[in-house]
Amino acid sequence: MISFENVSKAYRGQQEPVVRDLSFQIPQGQIVVLIGPSGCGKTTCLKMINRLVKITSGKILIDGEDIMERDPIQLRRTMGYVIQQTGIFPHMTVRQNIEIIPTLQKEDKDKIYRNTLKLMDMVGLDPDEYLDRYPTQLSGGQLQRVGVARAFATDPEIILMDEPFSALDPITRAQLQDELLFLQSNMKKTIVFVTHDMDEAIKIADRIAILSGGELVQYDTPEKIMKEPANDYVARFVGPKRLWTKPEFIRAEDIMVTDPATVPEDLPIFKAMEIMRTEHVDSVLVLDTERRLLGSVSARAILDCADKQVACSSIMSSPGLTSAPNRDLVWLLAKFNETGCRTMPVIDSQGRLMGLITTSSLVTTMSQQFSPESGKEAAG
Amino acid sequence: MIEFFNYVADNASLLLNYTLQHLRIGMLAVMCGIVLGVPLGLLIARFHIIKKPVMGVSSVIQAIPSLAFMGLLIPVIGIGDKTAIVIIAMYALLPIIRNTYTGLTNIDENIMEAARGIGMTSRQILFKIQLPLALPVLMAGIRVAAVNSIGTATLASFVGGGGLGKQIYAGIQIINVNMMLSGAIPACLLALLIDFLFGLIEKSVVPISLQISGSAISKDRVHRLKHHRKRVLTVACLAIAVLIGSVVYDSIEWDDTPKITIGTTEYIEERIVAELYAQVIEDRTGIKVEQNNAMGDGLVVWQALQANEINAVPAYTGTYYATRLELPIYPGLTAEDTYNGVAEGIAEYGITAAGQLGPNNQYVFAVKPEAAEKYGLEKVSDLVPYASNWVVGCSQSFYAREQDGLFPVCEEYGMEFKEALTFGAAPMYLALENDDVDVIVTFRTDGLLQKYDLVLLEDDREFFPPYVLFFMVNDAVLADYPQVLDACLELQGAVTDEEMQDLNYRGAQDGDLPYDIAHDFLVEKGLLTE
Numbered sequence: 023m024i025s026f027e028n029v030s031k032a033y034r035g036q037q038e039p040v041v042r043d044l045s046f047q048i049p050q051g052q053i054v055v056l057i058g059p060s061g062c063g064k065t066t067c068l069k070m071i072n073r074l075v076k077i078t079s080g081k082i083l084i085d086g087e088d089i090m091e092r093d094p095i096q097l098r099r100t101m102g103y104v105i106q107q108t109g110i111f112p113h114m115t116v117r118q119n120i121e122i123i124p125t126l127q128k129e130d131k132d133k134i135y136r137n138t139l140k141l142m143d144m145v146g147l148d149p150d151e152y153l154d155r156y157p158t159q160l161s162g163g164q165l166q167r168v169g170v171a172r173a174f175a176t177d178p179e180i181i182l183m184d185e186p187f188s189a190l191d192p193i194t195r196a197q198l199q200d201e202l203l204f205l206q207s208n209m210k211k212t213i214v215f216v217t218h219d220m221d222e223a224i225k226i227a228d229r230i231a232i233l234s235g236g237e238l239v240q241y242d243t244p245e246k247i248m249k250e251p252a253n254d255y256v257a258r259f260v261g262p263k264r265l266w267t268k269p270e271f272i273r274a275e276d277i278m279v280t281d282p283a284t285v286p287e288d289l290p291i292f293k294a295m296e297i298m299r300t301e302h303v304d305s306v307l308v309l310d311t312e313r314r315l316l317g318s319v320s321a322r323a324i325l326d327c328a329d330k331q332v333a334c335s336s337i338m339s340s341p342g343l344t345s346a347p348n349r350d351l352v353w354l355l356a357k358f359n360e361t362g363c364r365t366m367p368v369i370d371s372q373g374r375l376m377g378l379i380t381t382s383s384l385v386t387t388m389s390q391q392f393s394p395e396s397g398k399e400a401a402g
Numbered sequence: 403m404i405e406f407f408n409y410v411a412d413n414a415s416l417l418l419n420y421t422l423q424h425l426r427i428g429m430l431a432v433m434c435g436i437v438l439g440v441p442l443g444l445l446i447a448r449f450h451i452i453k454k455p456v457m458g459v460s461s462v463i464q465a466i467p468s469l470a471f472m473g474l475l476i477p478v479i480g481i482g483d484k485t486a487i488v489i490i491a492m493y494a495l496l497p498i499i500r501n502t503y504t505g506l507t508n509i510d511e512n513i514m515e516a517a518r519g520i521g522m523t524s525r526q527i528l529f530k531i532q533l534p535l536a537l538p539v540l541m542a543g544i545r546v547a548a549v550n551s552i553g554t555a556t557l558a559s560f561v562g563g564g565g566l567g568k569q570i571y572a573g574i575q576i577i578n579v580n581m582m583l584s585g586a587i588p589a590c591l592l593a594l595l596i597d598f599l600f601g602l603i604e605k606s607v608v609p610i611s612l613q614i615s616g617s618a619i620s621k622d623r624v625h626r627l628k629h630h631r632k633r634v635l636t637v638a639c640l641a642i643a644v645l646i647g648s649v650v651y652d653s654i655e656w657d658d659t660p661k662i663t664i665g666t667t668e669y670i671e672e673r674i675v676a677e678l679y680a681q682v683i684e685d686r687t688g689i690k691v692e693q694n695n696a697m698g699d700g701l702v703v704w705q706a707l708q709a710n711e712i713n714a715v716p717a718y719t720g721t722y723y724a725t726r727l728e729l730p731i732y733p734g735l736t737a738e739d740t741y742n743g744v745a746e747g748i749a750e751y752g753i754t755a756a757g758q759l760g761p762n763n764q765y766v767f768a769v770k771p772e773a774a775e776k777y778g779l780e781k782v783s784d785l786v787p788y789a790s791n792w793v794v795g796c797s798q799s800f801y802a803r804e805q806d807g808l809f810p811v812c813e814e815y816g817m818e819f820k821e822a823l824t825f826g827a828a829p830m831y832l833a834l835e836n837d838d839v840d841v842i843v844t845f846r847t848d849g850l851l852q853k854y855d856l857v858l859l860e861d862d863r864e865f866f867p868p869y870v871l872f873f874m875v876n877d878a879v880l881a882d883y884p885q886v887l888d889a890c891l892e893l894q895g896a897v898t899d900e901e902m903q904d905l906n907y908r909g910a911q912d913g914d915l916p917y918d919i920a921h922d923f924l925v926e927k928g929l930l931t932e
Contacts, residue, residue, distance in 0.1 A: 074519055098521030109516030113534045113609030122530070123520055156611035159619055172520065182519070 024048040024071060024180065024212065029080035031066050031236075039078070040066045041236040048229075051210040055223040058233035058259075064216045067233070068182050071214060072098045084180070099123055102173025102181035102211075106189050110157045110165050110172075116142075117153045120172045127176075141171040146201060163194035170202070174209075183215045187222065199226055220260060224248070224268060232256055245271045274354060275347035277387045278368045278377030284309050287316055287335040291324045294334050298324075307367060307375060308338045314373045317341050344369050347376055351387070354379060409580040416569075421588045423483075423564035428552040428596070429645055431487045435494030435547050440540070442495075443502020444528070453503070460496040468493070468554065472561050472702070481665075481694070481706045486558030486565075493554055494547035501543025505536025538608045545600035552593040556585075561702065562665065562694050562712075566592075575668045577828040577850075578913050606634040661690035662879050662886065665703050665712030668695065670909040670916070671847060671871075671902070675716040675759060677920030678897075679873055679890060685930055686889040695916075699799065701726075708751050713879040714886075718763055719744050720869035724805040731805050737762065737868040744872070752877045756890035759871040761902035763847040765800065765811075766866075767859040770834060773841075774857035781862040782815055785841065789817035795839035798824045806866060808843065814865045828910075845869075847899055849906025871902070896927065 025047045032039035041063040048054045056064040069075040070082060073094045082089050089097055111119055118125075120141060124134045142149040145167040157165060166186060173181050187195045203226055206213065217223055223230050224244040231241045232252075240252040248271055251257035283301040285294045287308050294306055298321055305320040317338035324330070327337050343357060344367045357366065358381065368376045410417060442460075446453040463471075471489050479485050509532060517527045533540075556567035566585040573581030610627050611619070664680055666672035673695045680691040694712055704726055706712045719740040723729050727747035737758075745755035767782050774780070777788060785792075794808070801808050801824045808822055823839055831850050833839045844851065846858070846869075873890050880887055897905075905923060908914045924930035 069519075072519055074515065095521050095523050098519060101521075103516065103519035103521075105512060105516055105519070108510055108512040109519075111513060111517070111531060113611055115611075122522070126522065126526055126530075154621065154624075156619055158611050158615065176521075 023050050023085060024214070025081075025083040025086075026067075027081045027083065029067075029070065029077055029082060031063070031070060031075060031078045039236055041070075043080070044236075044238055045080075046231060046238055046241050048212060048214060050212055052228035053206060053213040053215055053226055054229045054231060055215045055217060055227035056231050056233060057217055057220065057223045058239075060218065062233040063236040064218075064233050065184055066236075068184055068214055068216050071180075072101050072103060072182055099127070099176055100178050100180065102170075102176070102178045104166075104169045104173045104181065104183045104186045106166075106185060108189075110168055112157050115154050115156055116147070116160070116168050119157070119168055120175050122172070123176055137175065138171075141174055144174065144205065145171045147171070161194075162190050163198060166190065166198055167201075170198075170205075179212060181211050181213045183213060185216055185218070188217065188219065195222070202226060232259060244268075249276065269352050270350045272351035272387065273347065274345045274349040274368050274379060275376065277351070277383050278347075278379045279383055280377045282307055282367075282375075282378035284375065285319065285334050286311070287338075288333045290331050291319065291327060291334055291337060292330040294319055295321070295324055295330075305365070306334075307341070307378070308334050309375055312372075313375055315341050315344070315367055315369050315375045318367075341367055345379065346371075351384075354384065358384065406580050406583060410584050413584065417566075417584055417588060420564065420566045420569050420585070421592065424552070424555050424558075424566045424589060425592060425596075426645065426648060427483055427486055427558050427563060427565050428490065428548070428555040428592075429641075430483075430649065431490035431551045431555070432494055432544065432548045433642065433645065434487060434491035435498050435551070436544060438491070439495045439498030439543075439547075440502050443499045443540075444506065446499070447503050447506040447532075448524075456499065457503075460499050463492050464496045468557050469560070472557070476561060476702055476705055480709055480711045481562035481702060482711070483558060483563040485561045486555065486563035489557070489561070490551045490554050494551050497543040497546040497550070498540075499543075501539050501546075502536070505539030505543075506532050508539070509535050534609055538604065538612070541600070541604035541607055545597065545604055548600050549593050549597045552589070552596050556589055559668070560699075562706065568668075571668045574826055575670055575828055577832065577910075581913070602634055603638055606631040659690055660883060661692055662713040662875075662883070663692045663694055663711075664714045664716070665706055666693070666695040666716060667699055667703060670849065671763065671845070671906050672716055673916040674905050674909055674919050675871055675873075677916045678759070678893060678924065679714070679716060681917075681920055681924055681930060682893055683886055683889045686892070687883060687885045689883055689886065707753060707874065707876060710876045710878050714756075714873065714875040714890075716759070716871060716873050718869035719758070719872055720764070720806060720867040722748065723867060725799075725803055728805075731867045733864045735867045737870050740868050741870060741872060748874060753874050754877055754880055754887065756873040756875050756887055757894040759873065759893055760895045760897040761847050761871050761899045763845045763869045763871060763899075763902070764861070764866050765806070765843055765869070766846045766861070767841055768834075768844050768851065768856040769841050769859065771855065771857050779857065779859060781860045782811075782865075783862050785859065786815060786817045788840075789819050792819055792840035793821045793823060793838070794819040794841050794843065795823045795825055795830045795833050796843040797826070797830070800824075800843055811843075811865050814863055847902040847906060849903060849908070849910035852903060852907045853911050871897075892929070896929065897923075 026044045029041060029044045030039050031041040044067065056067055058064050066075055070077050071089070073089060077090070111122070114122070117138060120138050121134050124137070138153070139149050142153065147164060147167050152160070152164070157168075160168065169186065187198050190198065199222060215226065227244050229242065230244055230247050232239045232247065234255055240247055240256050247256065248260055248268070251260055283297055283303045283306045285297060285306045285308055287310050297306060298304060305318050307318050308316045310316055316335065317340050319334050319338045323337050323339065343361055343363060345354060345357075347368050347370060354366070364381050366379045368379060370376055442456055446456050468489060471492070472485070475485055475489060479488060513531065513535070514527070517531045522530065555565050556570055558565045559567035559571050566589045569585030570582055570589070573579070573585060605613070610624055613627065614623065662683070664676045666676045676693055676695060680693060683689060684691050700717070700721065703712070703715050707715045719737070722744045723740045724731050727744065729743050729747065741755065741758055748755060767785065769779055778784060789812075796808055801822060804810070812818055823833065825833060828850060830839070830842050830844065831854050834842050834856070835854060851858070873893070875886060875890065901923070905919050908919050909916060921930065
């Protein structure tokens with residue numbers, strides 16, 4: 023775990039600090055993306071972790087140990103470091119680039135070579151084809167793969183990535199992002215990733231730290247940041263349409279009607295009729311005293327029943343398909359489509375009613391994605 | 403043309419020797435430049451704060467005229483190849499420092515950051531990243547320095563060093579075009595050759611990936627380039643080893659037979675006189691006598707004699723009397739008084755005057771015969787009415803002399819020339835011949851006087867002191883070999899003014915070697931047997 027404790031950075035001759043009083047934690051085995059507009063201090067933050075940039079005040083701890091207590095060279099060798107593809111040494115072959123630190127550490131040559139083959143394989147470069155190539159012979163994407171392989175060469179626990187993919191074309195970038203996620207699912211490294219691209223952040227991050235003017239504005243999961251931006255700055259930064267590009271982040275609880283018409287189980291059905299009339303609905307949900315969902319009563323069922331004094335519970339039908347509050351939009355749409363139902367109650371793990379999704383609430387949600395002004399409300 | 407090739411063929415071994423000396427001086431200078439310049443470049447790339455002072459100093463050095471530099475350095479490190487090498491190395495510094503710095507600092511910042519970020523130490527970054535990437539630029543600087551050094555190595559002859567400069571300046575002294583060309587052409591070819599060879603090294607040290615475009619890299623090609631690089635570097639290393647070896651070889655005294663060195667400037671008369679003394683001393687004492695007769699000017703010779711880097715020197719009494727010792731001159735100063743004054747004066751410097759040879763090589767005004775006839779010129783006083791319209795030509799040293807130079811003599815006679823031009827010895831005659839100057843001040847025994855058949859004007863006010871050729875020996879030599887003094891004194895008064903002029907004429911007009919001229923004369927006079 024990497025902990026920032028009241029970290030500030032001010033460059034000499036500049037009045038405003040680049041990073042001010044930053045405190046947050048980067049948990050073990052997660053990808054944390056630092057994002058913000060240029061000049062927000064994200065790269066400075068990253069470079070303070072491997073001491074390329076000197077901390078002005080405060081502390082950075084790695085697993086409880088202050089990085090300032092450690093030898094900077096040794097510290098850096100325990101962290102992979104990936105920058106844009108121009109960081110590959112142009113006068114060395116792919117192999118020399120990957121092996122440079124292990125070689126400098128005078129590790130066993132065979133061991134290094136075996137590891138290099140493994141790394142090449144890991145980043146999807148054929149060793150026979152590419153091992154002895156020079157950087158000028160590689161494409162941008164291939165160079166970046168070499169960069170990633172080099173970062174993993176010392177098998178570090180932490181990988182620092184400074185806008186590694188930003189100079190690549192969109193297709194190659196997407197490919198490398200996918201591969202990074204795949205790698206991470208096997209390797210479980212702690213990855214600190216700087217970018218200015220929100221799409222990239224949302225795609226790869228476990229947590230996103232949004233920086234502005236050297237301060238941490240919001241630090242949360244991508245989903246939370248999109249749904250609950252801490253302020254207008256974050257909302258604008260995230261962008262109104264952003265959520266729609268990730269429909270899996272839209273949950274049942276976000277779009278359900280929170281006050282559907284309900285009746286207690288012992289209510290006589292003529293009273294239920296009255297409620298339907300005033301609420302302009304054609305069915306009500308039947309709850310017990312604990313607000314657990316028992317079933318539903320439709321207007322048609324009441325009309326069919328001769329004795330209007332009987333309790334709702336006696337004529338109710340089963341609740342049918344229900345949804346957990348965290349079911350996403352994709353699932354909901356599929357279910358509605360499959361079953362042809364028009365409503366779906368949302369219940370919590372105890373079976374208590376939380377709300378109701380109706381076909382009209384789905385339509386509303388979807389239509390809002392296409393009108394930027396109201397997008398924020400949909401996200402909220 | 404054919405004459406030139408004949409000359410080259412006749413002197414092939416001498417020219418080859420000069421060429422090798424030339425190459426050695428230039429290359430050793432570059433090596434010194436690299437040894438000093440590259441670390442300085444590294445230093446200023448690391449510590450930017452000292453960049454300005456270091457670059458400033460090396461730029462200033464570049465701007466110092468090389469002649470002035472020699473004057474400054476000779477008292478400190480003496481004469482010979484080593485002085486030349488130091489001076490040339492100084493001039494080589496700027497391109498080397500500048501290119502080292504540029505090469506190191508022009509590396510893509512991302513590469514540097516990646517190197518630091520992955521945990522390389524600054525030394526590893528320097529040797530594994532910065533230097534390999536900076537090598538092409540660095541080598542380009544060294545190449546410029548090498549070519550410059552070969553060019554400036556001609557100056558070595560001014561400080562008593564060897565090289566093709568000796569040949570060139572000897573040629574200029576007696577206006578011998580073949581001699582000049584036989585020095586200048588090899589110097590030129592050598593510079594081109596060095597440019598080519600350093601170009602090869604420069605190309606081969608460029609990282610392979612930067613030598614050829616990415617698409618053209620094949621395993622085979624890479625292999626060939628590596629092989630080629632290895633070969634070039636092996637040859638370069640061998641060359642360096644040979645250079646260092648030659649220095650070591652030089653520093654070892656191979657034979658311990660006694661020897662003394664006579665030093666002179668390029669001036670033909672001094673070289674002939676040195677030969678006269680050298681052959682007599684060798685004959686009488688059995689001591690080997692070497693000669694160093696390519697020193698820039700008399701002052702250098704005087705300093706080297708005091709330092710006992712050369713052991714004996716032929717010189718002119720008047721020059722030592724008035725200029726080196728700064729004794730007061732006056733009209734009617736006799737030759738004996740001058741010699742005695744000098745002998746007394748140099749004794750204080752630990753130098754012994756070893757007798758006068760005879761010829762009085764006084765300064766003298768000379769004009770073309772046509773001018774003498776047209777204007778009725780016989781004495782210096784006759785110049786007075788025309789001086790203000792005339793241009794005078796003289797040597798640099800005559801122009802600068804405080805007691806017996808151009809200004810004092812003009813003051814004595816009450817005249818002022820329209821303009822004064824200064825020349826090396828021989829070109830002055832050409833200038834007179836071409837009417838670029840109207841009158842020259844030269845030496846009474848100069849062989850070129852005969853060649854150009856000039857009219858000498860009488861010093862009717864007896865302004866000039868006598869300039870009698872005499873010989874001096876460092877006391878340290880005489881302490882070891884007292885017999886040298888006896889040998890020198892045998893030549894007391896052995897040559898007359900006319901004989902000296904004849905000898906000089908042989909050297910200047912016929913291009914005969916000083917050794918042969920002196921030998922023939924000594925045999926003729928019975929001072930030496932065949």
